[in-house]
Amino acid sequence: MKSVIVAQVRFYSDKAARFVPKTGVYPKGFAVGGIHCGVKKNGKLDLALLQNQHGNAVASAVFTTNKFKAAPVQVSQRIIKETGGHGINSLVINSGNANAVTGAKGIKDAESMVTATDAAFGNGENSTLVMSTGVIGQKLPISPILKGIDTLAGSLGSSHQHWLDCANAICTTDTFPKLVTKQFELNGITYTLAGLAKGAGMISPNMATLLGFFVTDAPVTAPALRSILQYSVDRSFNSISVDGDMSTNDTIVAIANGAAGGEVIDQTSSSAVSYSKLRSEVTDFAQQLAQLVVRDGEGATKFITITVKDSLSFSDAKTIASTIANSSLFKTAMYGKDANWGRILCAIGYSDVSSSSSVLPDRTSVTFVPSDGIEPLKVLVDGEPEEVDEARASELLELEDINIDIDLGTGGGQSASFWTCDLSHEYVTINGDYRS
Template sequence: MRKFSSATTLLNKSRFVPTSGSYPQGYNVGAIATGVKKADALDLSVLSSTVPASAAAVFTTNKVFAAPVQVSRDVLSKTGGKDIGAIVMNSGCANAVTGEGGLKDARTMVSQVSHDLGIAPESALVMSTGVIGQRLQIDKITKGITELTSSKLGSSHNHWLECAKGIMTTDTFPKLVSKSFEFDGVKYSMAGLSKGAGMICPNMATLLGFFVTDAPITPSALNKMLKYTVDRSFNCIAVDTDMSTNDTIAAMANGAAGGETITEDHKNFEAFQAEMLAFARELAQLVVRDGEGATKFITLNIKDAATYQDAKQVANSIANSSLFKTAMYGKDANWGRILCATGYSGVDVDPFKISVALSSAAGEVQLLSNGEPVALDEAKAAVILEEEDLNIELSLGTGGGQECQFWTCDLSHEYVTVNGSYRS
């Protein structure tokens, strides 16, 4: 169970929990406590669509992937992302490295939720999170699915909030985002949730989550949007350097709001993709804000790279540098650690062209200008570093003009405390 160094941390994070929302038509959600987790905590969540929906997902690239990852891949492969009716998710047990028995359990979850919702067999996706190497208490899970789907699903804000709570592990708050927008006179809504506070290392994906919309989108268009979106949101965050075995981000579009079906060449494709990207970034940033033991939220703005991928590679290197992250925790403007991580990122850089600046709501200081150190105002830097939200701007000076925005957090003593007692 997670330990906290102070009550202040809990109070601070509560401001990220929404008190209302704007939710898409045609979805019912909820969560229940099955007894898999201790102290009657919510540990099973279900999302169902009242009409068959298009679906897409991106998964961990970890070669040791969990049973639900394999089963969800199989579902999407067999259906082509068409006529998906539900997502079922559990916390408290990852169902990872559990052999053939684990695959059977994941398939049982899909079969049970499909049967209880009265949708086509094997038309649901499945996700699990928790401790690796333990079998699911599948009897508790299947009983919980039946109870949850029979009477406890709904579309209210509280239902959505409980759904988000049902997949939490070391998270300190439920991560839920929703919004509405309009195309061609039709109002569309989007809602999503995620879990994650540790084992957050980019390379698709970084955690569990989904976002759903009532817009009509073909499976191929949704898949293309999702991959583009994830690459620039959930793959641009880092808490630590560990990649989970279970990482999955899914998207569904049921068309309940009406309007023209969006295909890959539809006039609104790019505009809808932009809405999805902004939405996904907001949701992904909540994961960083809840990083295990984190006290700082850090935005890395890598500019003037030769390519987007170069900018992202440099950002990833800095974001995962333990020396940089501990410096931020210690409120130390040690910019040498930024340059060090840039140099070993694998990107060809010219140290005589690099510029670095540090800023927050309290002001800005230039640290390096075209490879030349700038006299540091230590007092001003100390004031800037007192803020929770920090910004690092690094220009590579290539003339290429490409950039990437990336989000990370600091590394504190509390991170060790959390992960040293994860199973207790």
């Protein structure tokens, strides 16, 4: 555990200062909070609640595709299926225990968290979605959680501190809470988005998890929200990677209560402009939130944006970007501040793309685009290696933020971005050495 705590001490003040907002604007009609109920042994916040206080909200969710689905994932999936996302007015989340690989008792415990939250808010049954994160394979200490739900339900609020408590209460190995808020205008009305996430990292004998949710006071139908969530998650939470592992608990939820008023946004043609604008705002928002997860990747010293351009399809572009992002050789090169285009090329070459014309070796170009705004550094142009100015390359790779552009030159014009971090000694220490 020692090394993990060292990491928290080292990074928290720095990253928290840069990435945790001092204030926020919050959507109307939602109250949140977080307390310590007794799951975590270190006394940190471990239970979070969100309540919609404005009529009946609609919700949508995406879940891990891992075949070993944790109990809360199975229960939330059932509720989304049975309700179609209608009337979901609360969320309950515990950290410190993932309630995964816990058999029939695990399902019963997750169900009881839903029932207790429904009751605490006086809602009908199946009004709550449940998430858990933390140790796997251990039974949930359900009694302090149920007591905690009762206590916390009485002290929710909508202040910045309430939201920060909520964000802290879902953290496990995270070194800072991830909270993003945003306002935008649509048809003359100001709408607000607020969201939380927790990072993907692992701590023995646990697997940690990507959990997140965002809520808005915009009015939107359940099917439109579902479609917007899927689109935005494909381009945000499904376009990030710390180590390529996908947990049993990953869940992202979106809730909309319409409290800010205005015309309901759906997918009909009359609503097309509003739908498209909302989708774009949500995608941008989800990307900000997802990027914070990468910033806080275990042992991360670099924040790397990989953009693949001029691909035959979005899917090919994303596959290639993701393959580079998950290459241990690429990630160690970035840690070592080495403009190793060979490893990038290698990963492009073994990406599982859709056709033989998806990657054309003699059309492929690779450029490092400095985040300091200075001239881009071309390393490969149309398959031919450039003479690289090594001094300039070193300078560029000293920066925390690294942007790599891959131009596939297929004429397809599609593109995708993917965000990842480097693979450092600290990562190996965190994930290998905690017993020592």
